Amino acid sequence: MLEVRDLHAAVEGKEILKGLTLTVKPGEVHAIMGPNGSGKSTLSNVLAGRDGYEITSGEVLFEGKPLADMETEERARAGIFLAFQYPVEIPGVSNMEFLKASLEAVRAAQGKEPLDAVTLLRRAREACQHVNLDQQFLKRGVNEGFSGGEKKRNEIMQMMLLEPKLALLDETDSGLDIDALQVVAKGVNALRSPERSIVLVTHYQRLLDYIVPDFVHVLADGRIIKSGGKELALELEQKGYGWLTGEEESA
């Protein structure tokens, strides 16, 4: 599914990722953990193709194709979904309108007809139900006036609707109370399937109590310094990152 080989990436000329290697197979759930400034968000932005995040060397293959050759929207249409840490507001554009444009673009790339209005509405409502989001949110502007938790649930709702092959969750747990966290985890768990890969980027272990990963990787200074099973996360919880990085844990 995803093959990252010796990836070096820079933001505004500053190298953040310094030789990252990672393999994610279909059906697997990977957690990438690390202290602040280790390059976690850079990794998700590079994978999604944000402007200004430059691959300086190494390569990233998605289903065997180099990501570098694909525009941001092409990656999305190919099945890469990034759930944002801080989703931005788009005033005046209704969530429904946005979902429709998004689904149509993704479906068109797969050679599928657009969903008819009734089916689309039904699916959107179901997705809302999954994440305890009132249907009224479909009529509101994209993230407009949403609370932090509502924005996160809105992201997961879109993910459920778009059914990506590779779901990247960027610090989805940050700022969520325990109830919201469980709701989000329920949505993500519902998406687990043998064909789909999930990469969770997180600072804390607590999300992994609800979404149990197959693999845990520790990212520090732009490289993966340790990989293991789900028990690695617990060890980190007890010992802190300093145990691996040799530095004092600040956050």
Next chain:
Amino acid sequence: MSTEAEIDKLVRREYAAGFTTSVESETLPPGLDESVIRHISSRKGEPEWLLEWRLAAYQKWLKMTPPQWAHIHHPPIDFNEVSYFSAPKSMADRPQSLDEVDPELLRTYEKLGIPLHEQAALAGVAVDAVFDSVSIGTTFRGKLKEAGVIFCSISEAVHEYPELIKEYLGSVVPQGDNFYAALNSAVFSDGSFVYIPKGVKCPMELSTYFRINEAKTGQFERTLIVADEGSQVSYLEGCTAPMRDENQLHAAVVELVARKDAKIKYSTVQNWYPGDEEGRGGIYNFVTKRGVAHENAHISWTQVETGSAITWKYPSVILRGDNSVGEFYSVALTRGRQQADTGTKMIHMGKNTKSTIISKGISAGRSENTYRGLVRISPRAEGARNFTQCDSLLIGDQCGAHTFPYIESRNPSATLEHEATTSKVSDDQLFLCRQRGIDTEKAVSMIVNGFCKEVFRELPMEFAVEAGKLLEVSLEGSVG
């Protein structure tokens, strides 16, 4: 990287209405003096009183100077380089019906998507088409007449309804109101006249379509709409012009009279040629639009301004009667080197009068977009209320957005609210859209349309879609 390039391409789209029509025209040589005004008047067979009226306006104009206060910059206009009258030759003997109109002209309007053949016309919309200086035909006149509605060119109205014209012409915008209104009063060529009798709700949308064709010709149309007591009308105007290297002058006057309990909704989709990327050519649009609302009357201006090199325009409402309502909904989009200074004046004179101003300015390229508005509450306007909202959206970092709200309240019981925001189409918004598979072009148009939603929903339904599309087209290529 790629996003910027795509937006750039998006905002540089070509002007689709930029073709010219080859019809033989009779055009007066450039220059303005009394003889030109006499020629225009006699050419139209006008009564003596109207000639006198024009000459009086000309005398006032001679003593005036162009206004300098707007946030626009252009070389001084040489008013003697402009031709003040042009008419297609075949119109010398006015056609009696659309069947007699030069087919080349009909084709022009068809090309613009405005079929003048009644059977082909938009269902429920009557159209008056003004080509250069003259009205070439009005559709659905018979059907409107049955309802008692008068909808014809103002030249015809001068002959057929002289009493109405005498009573109302210049009653809202006097001859000497401002430099451009005075010029218009002296040389106005044609335009539309609407009269809705007492208690009548106009059975269809009325629409005038303006087209400048001839080079170096100014267009000076005059529109007068009178809604008698308890009547209602919705009116839409649209405008385009060919692409030409030199600037062309357009100085129109629109007067609205809403008598007691009457309701007028006036919508404009302005798409005059904006000039090229470097600011060569384009229409200079200096327009005076004003309405008087009597007791309990309602006047609503909605405008979507995407064209013209320069826009100088402030559709206003004088809230003369108690409980009258004035509204102004505006979307002004500028790109390339366009300059727009537009807004409104709400003059509250009656008690419990109410006005709403929603202005959305979108600036792209190297354009300058200014909102200028005045809300004045007179001493006897007890309980007057105004709500103003001015939002600016910037695309790119070389454009400008400016807001000049003026508020003069002379009555302590008045309630005034003002909200203003400035935002940018942000990289974060575009990234979110693209991450969901939506390409940049669609994303920008979605974001801009969302920004304008409050105004678009005020447009007559058929035109709301058109306005959205026009915005999309205008945006192609506007960010640099």
